[in-house]
Amino acid sequence: MKKRVAIVGVGMSKFGELWDKSLRDITLEAGMYAIFDSQVSGKDIDAICIGNMSAGRFTGQEHLGALAADMGGLGHIPAYSVEAACASGGAAVRQAYMAIRSGEHDLMLVLGCEKMSDVNQSEAMRTVGVASDWEWEGLFGATFPALYAFMARRHMYEYGTTEKHLAQVTVKNHKNAEHNPWAQFQKAVPLEVVMSSGMIADPIRILHSSPISDGAAGLIMCSEEKAKQFTDTPVYIEASTQASDTLALHDRRDICTMDAAVVSSRDALKKAGLTVDDIDVFELHDSFTIGEIILTEDVGLAQKGQGGRILDEGITEIGGKYPVNPSGGLKARGHPIGATGVAQIAELVLQLRGDAEGRQVDGAEQAMAVNIGGTGATSIVHVLGR
Amino acid sequence: MAEHGVAQIWRKIKSMYNIIGNHCTTCNTYYFPPRPVCPKCRRKGHLEDYKFKGLGTIHTFAIVRQVPEDFKTQAPYVMAQVELDEGTRLTAQIVNCDAEDVSIGMRVRACFRKITEFGHGGLIVYGYKFEPTMKVTGHKR
Numbered sequence: 364m365k366k367r368v369a370i371v372g373v374g375m376s377k378f379g380e381l382w383d384k385s386l387r388d389i390t391l392e393a394g395m396y397a398i399f400d401s402q403v404s405g406k407d408i409d410a411i412c413i414g415n416m417s418a419g420r421f422t423g424q425e426h427l428g429a430l431a432a433d434m435g436g437l438g439h440i441p442a443y444s445v446e447a448a449c450a451s452g453g454a455a456v457r458q459a460y461m462a463i464r465s466g467e468h469d470l471m472l473v474l475g476c477e478k479m480s481d482v483n484q485s486e487a488m489r490t491v492g493v494a495s496d497w498e499w500e501g502l503f504g505a506t507f508p509a510l511y512a513f514m515a516r517r518h519m520y521e522y523g524t525t526e527k528h529l530a531q532v533t534v535k536n537h538k539n540a541e542h543n544p545w546a547q548f549q550k551a552v553p554l555e556v557v558m559s560s561g562m563i564a565d566p567i568r569i570l571h572s573s574p575i576s577d578g579a580a581g582l583i584m585c586s587e588e589k590a591k592q593f594t595d596t597p598v599y600i601e602a603s604t605q606a607s608d609t610l611a612l613h614d615r616r617d618i619c620t621m622d623a624a625v626v627s628s629r630d631a632l633k634k635a636g637l638t639v640d641d642i643d644v645f646e647l648h649d650s651f652t653i654g655e656i657i658l659t660e661d662v663g664l665a666q667k668g669q670g671g672r673i674l675d676e677g678i679t680e681i682g683g684k685y686p687v688n689p690s691g692g693l694k695a696r697g698h699p700i701g702a703t704g705v706a707q708i709a710e711l712v713l714q715l716r717g718d719a720e721g722r723q724v725d726g727a728e729q730a731m732a733v734n735i736g737g738t739g740a741t742s743i744v745h746v747l748g749r
Numbered sequence: 750m751a752e753h754g755v756a757q758i759w760r761k762i763k764s765m766y767n768i769i770g771n772h773c774t775t776c777n778t779y780y781f782p783p784r785p786v787c788p789k790c791r792r793k794g795h796l797e798d799y800k801f802k803g804l805g806t807i808h809t810f811a812i813v814r815q816v817p818e819d820f821k822t823q824a825p826y827v828m829a830q831v832e833l834d835e836g837t838r839l840t841a842q843i844v845n846c847d848a849e850d851v852s853i854g855m856r857v858r859a860c861f862r863k864i865t866e867f868g869h870g871g872l873i874v875y876g877y878k879f880e881p882t883m884k885v886t887g888h889k890r
Contacts, residue, residue, distance in 0.1 A: 488815075492817070498757075498782075500840045501817075503864060503876070504816070504817070504826060504828055504842055505811075505813075505840050506813055506816065508811075508813075508815065509811040510811075512811030513810070513830055516809045516810060517808070517809040520853050562812070563815040564814065565812040565814070569815075613830045613838040613839055614838070618809065618830070
C-alpha cells in the first residue's frame with residue numbers, strides 16, 4: 364500500500380510589491396514560517412522542492428534549490444526547482460507528493476516563489492508572456508491579457524456572459540482578501556470602480572487582472588507516520604493530478620473550456636473517491652477573472668456557459684454552496700507566479716484546520732486547488748482532506 | 750552566435766511570409782504553424798508542406814491597449830484568432846479597418862506587413878496580418 368502524504372506546516376511571506384526584500388529574503392521567510400508552524404527542525408528535512416517560473420529573467424538568479432538549502436542552513440540535502448509557468452507551485456507540491464509517496468523522501472520543504480518587481484513593467488509583461496506560445500502568439504503582438512481576452516470575448520459571444528460577470532469575480536475576491544493578512548490588496552472594491560477601470564485588452568480591464576507581485580509560500584510535507592510525531596491535526600493530500608493541453612490557445616478544441624482542468628479535476632475526484640459536492644472550499648486559478656468563470660464550469664460547479672450567471676446567485680461566495688477563493692485568489696492575494704500554486708495549498712490547509720479567521724469557511728473538511736499554467740496548457744489539481 | 754533574434758526569425762521566414770504550414774495525408778488535417786509530428790497520427794502520420802489560401806473568419810479578438818515595448822508605435826491594435834478555411838486557427842493582428850468594426854465571424858484575408866522591430870536599430874520582423882475581405886472585393890462576406 365502506498366504511503367499517504369500529509370501537510371504539517373504552512374508559511375507565507377507577505378504578497379505585494381516588496382521593494383525592500385529580495386528573492387532570497389522572501390523565500391527564506393516563507394520557508395522559516397512553514398518550519399516554525401510545523402514544529403519540525405532543520406535536520407528532519409530530507410529535500411527541498413521549489414516552484415518558480417522565471418527567476419532568471421525576473422531577477423537574474425537561477426539555481427534556486429541550492430540557494431534555498433544554503434540560505435536556510437540545511438546543509439547537503441537535495442534541492443531543486445520545477446517549472447510549469449503559472450502552475451510551477453502546484454508542480455512543486457506534486458513533485459514532493461510523489462517523492463514522499465514513493466518512499467524516497469520522508470519529509471520535505473516545498474517552496475514557491477517569484478520576485479517580479481525587480482524589472483520594469485514592460486519586461487515583467489514580456490516574461491509573463493513566455494508562458495504562452497511565444498513564437499506564434501507573443502511575437503505577433505498577443506499579450507497575455509489579450510489571450511485571456513480572446514477567451515472572455517468568445518465566452519460572452521457563445522454564452523451571454525457579461526462585463527458585469529467579469530467584474531463580480533473581482534468584487535468577491537477583493538472582499539475575501541480583506542480578511543487575509545498576507546494578501547496584496549486587503550480591501551474591497553466597488554463594482555462600478557471595477558467596471559470603469561482602464562482597459563488593457565478589451566474586454567479585459569486592469570481590475571479583471573491579477574497584479575504583478577513578489578511573494579513566497581512554503582509547506583512542510585511528510586509521510587503519514589512521520590506526521591503523527593509533529594501534529595494531531597495533519598491535513599492529507601487525498602489526490603494530486605496533472606494534465607496538459609496545447610501550448611498555444613489557438614490550437615485548443617474549445618477556447619471557452621480548459622480541457623486540461625476538466626481532465627485533471629475529474630481524475631482527482633475519482634482518485635479521492637469524492638464528488639464535487641463533497642468539496643467544501645475551492646481555490647481556482649483566477650489570473651484573469653474569466654479564468655475563474657471558466658474553471659467553475661470545468662470543475663463542475665456550474666453548467667457549461669453558466670460560470671458567469673452563478674455569480675449572480677452568490678454560490679461561490681464564502682457561505683455559498685461552493686466557496687471559491689476565500690483567500691482573495693490570484694486577483695487580490697496577488698500572483699507571484701511560482702508562489703501561487705503553493706499559496707493555494709497553504710490557504711486550504713488553514714481552511715481545513717479552521718485557522719482562516721475572518722475568511723473561514725465553516726466546518727470545511729475537503730478542499731480542492733486548481734493551478735493553471737499559461738492559458739490552460741497545464742492544470743494541476745490537489746484535493747485535501749483532514 | 751547570431752545577433753539578437755536574427756536566427757530565431759530567419760528560420761521561420763517560410764511560414765511567416767507565406768503562411769506555409771503542413772498537411773497530414775494520413776488523417777487529412779492541416780496544421781499552422783507547421784508541426785514536426787502530426788499529434789493525431791504520431792509515427793503513422795505523413796506531413797507535407799502546404800501553403801494556406803490565407804482566407805478565414807475571425808473566431809475571437811481583443812483590442813490591445815497595454816502593449817509590449819516593441820509594439821508601442823502601433824497601439825492600440827486588434828489581435829485576433831483567425832479560423833482559416835482549411836480548419837486550423839492562428840493568432841494575428843487585424844489591420845485596414847477600425848477596431849470598432851471588427852466582429853466575430855468577420856471574413857478576413859492575409860496581407861504582408863511589418864510585425865515589429867526588435868528595439869531601435871534592431872531586426873525588423875515581417876509576416877502576416879489579416880484585413881477584412883470586403884475592403885478588397887467590395888462584397889460583404
